[in-house]
Amino acid sequence: MSLSEWLTFKRNTTLEKNIREVDVQVPEGLWIKCNKCNLLMYYKTLEKNLKVCPKCDHHFATTSQDRIEQLIDNNTWQPINDYLTSTDPLGFSDRKLYSKRLEDMRNQTGLFDAVQTGIGQIFNIPIALGIMDFRFMGGSMGSVVGEKLTRLIEKATIDKIAVIIICASGGARMQEGMLSLMQMAKVSSALQKHQQEQLPYFPVLTSPTTGGVTASFAMLGDLIIAEPNALIAFAGRRVIEQTIKEDLPDNFQTSEYLFKHGFIDLIISRVDLKIKLHQILSFYYNS
Known part of the structure; x- marks a missing residue:
């Protein structure tokens, strides 16, 4: 592994560790996942599309x-x-x-x-x-x-x-x-x-x-x-x-x-x- 590759690996590993340690509070009702294709989207996006998944056309x-x-x-x-x-x-x-x-x-x-x-x-x-x-x-x-x-x-x-x-x-x-x-x-x-x-x-x-x-x-x-x-x-x-x-x-x-x-x-x-x-x-x- 070259020095640049090692530095990139180290930086990404440190970033992932920091993200895991942060307690992120996602407001309730902000995100929703499609039951059919697992697309994660803003709830407002789903509402704007009449509660139809914009990716797979699943009707909520x-x-x-x-x-x-x-x-x-x-x-x-x-x-x-x-x-x-x-x-x-x-x-x-x-x-x-x-x-x-x-x-x-x-x-x-x-x-x-x-x-x-x-x-x-x-x-x-x-x-x-x-x-x-x-x-x-x-x-x-x-x-x-x-x-x-x-x-x-x-x-x-x-x-x-x-x-x-x-x-x-x-x-x-x-x-x-x-x-x-x-x-x-x-x-x-x-x-x-x-x-x-x-x-x-x-x-x-x-x-x-x-x-x-x-x-x-x-x-x-x-x-x-x-x-x-x-x-x-x-x-x-x-x-x-x-x-x-x-x-x-x-x-x-x-x-x-x-x-x-x-x-x-x-x-x-x-x-x-x-x-x-x-x-x-x-x-x-x-x-």
């Missing part, structure tokens, strides 16, 4: 309020039935009372239930928008979710505007039993009347969209849209494999697999969603 989980800000024109959002809340008609209890679970969810998320609904504009085109929020009991569909979406669709039918529902759900809410399953038929019926008026409806399937939501309004759109690599399913992999006694492909419940096999029509990145929705809406209203 996001909130219903974020969705409103991403899709709806400024100062045009008008919420509908914001304060509608579930009761506990069955007196259900598992690890805690259902009524207490609802209260905890409201305090944690600031929401009254698992969906926000309202009227807004996408590049000046009026739409009725429902956004499911997975943070609230896994986006489960109970009586309030079904009622809010039904009222939204009925208003859109009266106002002659398109309906868009951002789906994110673990399925029907077991704590409300049969009442939650009835919401599948109720929302689907409202969509049928909306369609009879020749008005468009577009579901946007995000990760995850499963259970009774997939079995009803998530698959009833004029165009069914999904985010990249979203988990879309009715039942879980293990249940299906045990039922049909066969192994399934690793990606069989992803939006890409479903697109290939004709279950969905478009895969659109969250970054492009507002522009693409505007193009689709323009086609419908100008045709």
Whole structure:
């Protein structure tokens, strides 16, 4: 080893030692690592890109309020039935009372239930928008979710505007039993009347969209849209494999697999969603 190489080695070794000895305090929420490609980035960089990894296009989980800000024109959002809340008609209890679970969810998320609904504009085109929020009991569909979406669709039918529902759900809410399953038929019926008026409806399937939501309004759109690599399913992999006694492909419940096999029509990145929705809406209203 030459003298210059030895000096370089010594300097780098000393620098690494000093760095290890310094207690660096990184502020919480400043950095975030992508779960898919391990890219380390500023959280503000991720937020600026609508919580989509700029390197691998991995879509991070996001909130219903974020969705409103991403899709709806400024100062045009008008919420509908914001304060509608579930009761506990069955007196259900598992690890805690259902009524207490609802209260905890409201305090944690600031929401009254698992969906926000309202009227807004996408590049000046009026739409009725429902956004499911997975943070609230896994986006489960109970009586309030079904009622809010039904009222939204009925208003859109009266106002002659398109309906868009951002789906994110673990399925029907077991704590409300049969009442939650009835919401599948109720929302689907409202969509049928909306369609009879020749008005468009577009579901946007995000990760995850499963259970009774997939079995009803998530698959009833004029165009069914999904985010990249979203988990879309009715039942879980293990249940299906045990039922049909066969192994399934690793990606069989992803939006890409479903697109290939004709279950969905478009895969659109969250970054492009507002522009693409505007193009689709323009086609419908100008045709």
